[in-house]
Amino acid sequence: MKRWATRLAAGLPLAFCLGAAQAEEAPIRAVATIGMIGDVAAHVGGSCVEVTTLMGPGVDPHLYQPGARDVQTFQDADVILYSGYSLEGQLGAVLKRFSQMKPTLAVAEASIEEGELIAVEGAYGIDPHLWMDAGLWSRIAPTIAQTLGEMRPDCADAMRANAESYGRQLAALHDWAGRAVATVPEQQRILVTAHDAFGYYGRAYGIRVEGIQGISTEAEASVADIRAAAARVAELGVPAVFVESTINPRTIQAVIDAAAQQGQEVRIGGELYSDAMGEAGTAGGTYIGMIYENTRNIVTALGGTPPAMPDALRDWAETWDVADASANVPAAQ
Structure with a gap:
């Protein structure tokens, strides 16, 4: 390289040199x-x-x-x-x-x-x-x-x-995300994702984070990683786990299947943006929308209720036709 x-x-x-005015x-x-x-x-x-x-x-x-x-x-x-x-x-x-x-x-x-x-x-x-x-x-x-x-x-x-x-x-x-996560029952504030990309999110907003594999995605999660994650999901009674937009969902599905074998039924709580934002021309294609949609999906899937949109984000919400923090939440799969 x-x-x-x-x-x-x-x-x-x-x-070539441009003129100063140009x-x-x-x-x-x-x-x-x-x-x-x-x-x-x-x-x-x-x-x-x-x-x-x-x-x-x-x-x-x-x-x-x-x-x-x-x-x-x-x-x-x-x-x-x-x-x-x-x-x-x-x-x-x-x-x-x-x-x-x-x-x-x-x-x-x-x-x-x-x-x-x-x-x-x-x-x-x-x-x-x-x-x-x-x-x-x-x-x-x-x-x-x-x-x-x-x-x-x-x-x-x-x-x-x-x-x-x-x-x-x-x-x-930032303030809204913290208040949103706080509505999730404390014992259910556990975020399980495909790789360990949410450490700063967990620290900032008060939620325990469990990545199936480490920081990098250069190698796929091992069978041992999947078994360990499934054991934690079953032990903690996690109600939902999350796929990521940049990672193949099969790792998360493998954890769901392994947890089911241990008697813990767990569903996919939604897709999160981790290492990339959403499509251009959508709310999720903005940085604010990335954090907003992630938080909305996490909180709703884990049993919380996102609070109302703060006034400082009203212009952003109107631009992207986002009516309310709890609106248009996709159903868990």
């Missing part, structure tokens, strides 16, 4: 590796930025294999925004090469204090799924605003204002 990235980078044509008028071409960064960048940058997201709905960043088209996308960008903490492991060599040519920022690493990170065993060292805590993830908005503002000083004030406004929405979302 490093040799391939070096060859491609060595052949990059020299960019450069200021043109939107910044920003490339974000994942949608959870791209959506924040779009909110912060407004009309001063044009955001392209590399990995779309259903794409697992742990497994993503970069291709020549991705390198071309990076080549055309004015700035590259990625999460860091090894989330984009397969892209590491390419990102390192481009960091020597243009602004390339690991937004999570630049925004969140070390003491607030979750340490994990294995190659990662740090759990990279920081967007699962809306309070933590809101920290990337001012970081992005500062980076883009330095590139477009004429937009800097508007970007700072956008970051502050968006931060207030995420603060309201």
Whole structure:
């Protein structure tokens, strides 16, 4: 990968110089590796930025294999925004090469204090799924605003204002998610998912998290992993488990079947967004919608009742025709 990235980078044509006036008028071409960064960048940058997201709905960043088209996308960008903490492991060599040519920022690493990170065993060292805590993830908005503002000083004030406004929405979302999870009976606050992507969510909102496999999805869950998860489900009387949009549901189904053999009937509580947001043009295709829909599905399936939508999110709700926190909850399967 490093040799391939070096060859491609060595052949990059020299960019021709634009006039100062034209450069200021043109939107910044920003490339974000994942949608959870791209959506924040779009909110912060407004009309001063044009955001392209590399990995779309259903794409697992742990497994993503970069291709020549991705390198071309990076080549055309004015700035590259990625999460860091090894989330984009397969892209590491390419990102390192481009960091020597243009602004390339690991937004999570630049925004969140070390003491607030979750340490994990294995190659990662740090759990990279920081967007699962809306309070933590809101920290990337001012970081992005500062980076883009330095590139477009004429937009800097508007970007700072956008970051502050968006931060207030995420603060309201964070508070709402915590109040929603608190409505689940305490003994049922157990979130079982295919892989361990919800650690920050569990810590932030007060729910125990049980991932069938670890942080990475590079290897499938083993038979031992499935048996261990089924034993915990049966022991704790878990009423529902959850599939993820980026992972094959067969692992969860195997746990359901194994738990049934131990006398515990458990159902699928719904599909959660873990390493990617939903389809563009839907509420779940926004970062706010990702956390909102996940929380709504988790709380409802585990026996709670989501509270009313906070006033700070009314504009978002109207834009996406979301009537109420408890509306349109899909039936458990």
